[in-house]
Amino acid sequence: MKAYYSFIKPKKKPLFKEDTKLWLIFISISMFLYLSFGAFLLIKAYIFKKETNELKQQIISLNEQIKELNLQKEFILKQETIYTDIMTKNQLVKQQIRNLLDLIPDPITLEKFYIDHNKLIIYGITPTKDVYNLLMLPPLESIFDKTTTYFYELPNGWYRFKSINYLKSENEKD
Amino acid sequence: MWFIKRNFISFIEEEKFKLLKEVFKKDKIIEKETKEFEKKEELDSFVKEELDEIPQTYISTITFTLNQGVMDSCSKQKYLEHEIDYDNVKIVCLGNYSFYISLFDLQKIRKDYPYLDFIYPPFAIIDYLAKEKENIFYVLIFEKYLVVLAYEKWIPIFSDIIETKESEENLENVEDIEDIEDIEEIDTIDDLSEDITEDIDAIDEEELEEKLEEIENKATGIEAKILQFIQDSLKEYYANYSSDFIEKIILFDTIGIDEKIANIIEEEVLIECTYKKIDALEIINRISRESVL
Amino acid sequence: MKKIKIPQIKIPKIKIYGIDVIKNFLFLTLFIFLTLLMIAFIIAPSIKYFKKNQKTYYETKNEFLQTKAIYDRTLKSLNQLKRKDAKIIAAFRREFDKKNFINFASKFMKVTNIEKNETKIYKNDFLTTIYFVNALIKSPKNFYDFIDALKNYKYILKVYFPINFEKNGNLIDLKLKIEHYRLKNLKALKAEVKAH
Numbered sequence: 114m115k116a117y118y119s120f121i122k123p124k125k126k127p128l129f130k131e132d133t134k135l136w137l138i139f140i141s142i143s144m145f146l147y148l149s150f151g152a153f154l155l156i157k158a159y160i161f162k163k164e165t166n167e168l169k170q171q172i173i174s175l176n177e178q179i180k181e182l183n184l185q186k187e188f189i190l191k192q193e194t195i196y197t198d199i200m201t202k203n204q205l206v207k208q209q210i211r212n213l214l215d216l217i218p219d220p221i222t223l224e225k226f227y228i229d230h231n232k233l234i235i236y237g238i239t240p241t242k243d244v245y246n247l248l249m250l251p252p253l254e255s256i257f258d259k260t261t262t263y264f265y266e267l268p269n270g271w272y273r274f275k276s277i278n279y280l281k282s283e284n285e286k287d
Numbered sequence: 288m289w290f291i292k293r294n295f296i297s298f299i300e301e302e303k304f305k306l307l308k309e310v311f312k313k314d315k316i317i318e319k320e321t322k323e324f325e326k327k328e329e330l331d332s333f334v335k336e337e338l339d340e341i342p343q344t345y346i347s348t349i350t351f352t353l354n355q356g357v358m359d360s361c362s363k364q365k366y367l368e369h370e371i372d373y374d375n376v377k378i379v380c381l382g383n384y385s386f387y388i389s390l391f392d393l394q395k396i397r398k399d400y401p402y403l404d405f406i407y408p409p410f411a412i413i414d415y416l417a418k419e420k421e422n423i424f425y426v427l428i429f430e431k432y433l434v435v436l437a438y439e440k441w442i443p444i445f446s447d448i449i450e451t452k453e454s455e456e457n458l459e460n461v462e463d464i465e466d467i468e469d470i471e472e473i474d475t476i477d478d479l480s481e482d483i484t485e486d487i488d489a490i491d492e493e494e495l496e497e498k499l500e501e502i503e504n505k506a507t508g509i510e511a512k513i514l515q516f517i518q519d520s521l522k523e524y525y526a527n528y529s530s531d532f533i534e535k536i537i538l539f540d541t542i543g544i545d546e547k548i549a550n551i552i553e554e555e556v557l558i559e560c561t562y563k564k565i566d567a568l569e570i571i572n573r574i575s576r577e578s579v580l
Numbered sequence: 581m582k583k584i585k586i587p588q589i590k591i592p593k594i595k596i597y598g599i600d601v602i603k604n605f606l607f608l609t610l611f612i613f614l615t616l617l618m619i620a621f622i623i624a625p626s627i628k629y630f631k632k633n634q635k636t637y638y639e640t641k642n643e644f645l646q647t648k649a650i651y652d653r654t655l656k657s658l659n660q661l662k663r664k665d666a667k668i669i670a671a672f673r674r675e676f677d678k679k680n681f682i683n684f685a686s687k688f689m690k691v692t693n694i695e696k697n698e699t700k701i702y703k704n705d706f707l708t709t710i711y712f713v714n715a716l717i718k719s720p721k722n723f724y725d726f727i728d729a730l731k732n733y734k735y736i737l738k739v740y741f742p743i744n745f746e747k748n749g750n751l752i753d754l755k756l757k758i759e760h761y762r763l764k765n766l767k768a769l770k771a772e773v774k775a776h
Binding site for chain 1 (some may be wrong): 599600603604607610611614615618619622623626627629630632633634636637640641643644647648650651654655657658661662665668669671672703705706720723724727728730731736737738739740741742743744745746747761
Binding site (some may be wrong): 126 | 291339342347350578
């Protein structure tokens, strides 16, 4: 057992001298500030790093989206091209038929015609073979590579004709 | 903490101020120094410097005021029974016994030495060192004071302090002792002692004379005073405190008197007596250190 | 803390105006030493690390902004395109309905027969179905108007060879082939569009 024989209690004793205490406090505060500054920087750096990673992720996803958008764009353009192509071709068909009908001179009456990519068959009636040969054959010959015409004499002396025209090339084919 | 130094300073005011300074780092003593000062101012300035140097400096002393003692209880009742004004003493309770000091004296010491951390009664040294505590008389010897503490059954029940160099008269009285017989005549109470004196008489008187001379050569006659003190105390003890016989007397000497004193006492009072040299200042420091740890 | 054996060296005390010069000097040295240590091992590496991260952050941010701008531009142009070609896009999504067609064509001709023929995959993403149409028209002009009107029709139809004109009294008997164009995988595409 510890024996406390003293009539009085000891005074409180400081651990350090006043100036030592000041030094220790000063040094501790400095160290604390250094450490907190370091910690602050590291935390900041960490936040930067995290945000950088997030941004990188976003860039990747944006790039993917851009690719997707471009695909959509391309697809729309493709549709547009196809559409334009179809409409152009429709116009072409119209034009061809119109050209053909314009080609027919007045004396000749058309009864039927069949038009395909590289082939044109015309049935009609002409007053004379000459009318046909003079007015109708030259333009047909100029358009088609091969033109064959068959005539059938009608009772009234006119001729029913059948003209078969071919194009060698298959340019028209799409 | 391992790097903190603790400085324990103890002093006693006797002829001079005797001081012991011990510096500890953890449990290791790293510095030990004894000093003596003639004047209180020197002591004050030394202590001030020490306090300035090592903040953890604890200052202890012993007070020899006669207005102190021991009580075999801590209760107010007991104090009042012994006609001690309970409200005007400071008590240190140690379980089933206590030491007390006059508040007035304590205040005076604190005023004189405001830097003190521990003020001990001299009995503290005895109580701290005492191992045997059954019907034992302990005597603590200082340069200027003699202190007695008597244990009955593990509890100190009797204490006393006297000043040995109180007055010239007293001194002369002691020095004037020419015959030991005189003392014996005064002191012996029962017939038993007559026989003892007879025996002592039988011892070569010359030898005794020589012994006395030796004692007187020391210019203090301290041995005689000690003997006287013991005899007086025993008388008082038997008369007022206990009927049990004292079985042993143990001397704690702080000043370095002749070891033979034990033999003299043994022969004189017929009680086994042992002598032990102690360093009071060191013990005070030790007690203080244990209190602080 | 580990105990270090320090040889007991008595540090001499020099005091000026009650200030312990040597002790304060030692503390100052300790302070400077610790400061340098902190700068070398904590602050300097921290700053370096911080700057590195800051630099990469701003670089990445810049890259992000550029990418974002590209994205916005692409999205804007896509939307413009969608708006411009909304009709076309919608037309490509429609399934062909004969009744609707007959109704539409009635302004120009009398459809006598319409017959569904084969369906083919066209340019991976489209389907074309051929219909043979027999109709009566009054004059070729009806046919021309019909083709012009197809431009604004809700289906995408291509008039296709062979075309046969045959005189049938006052009227002309017309045989033609039309091709209907539409998206191949309508359902999948719808889901895809919704997802965006």
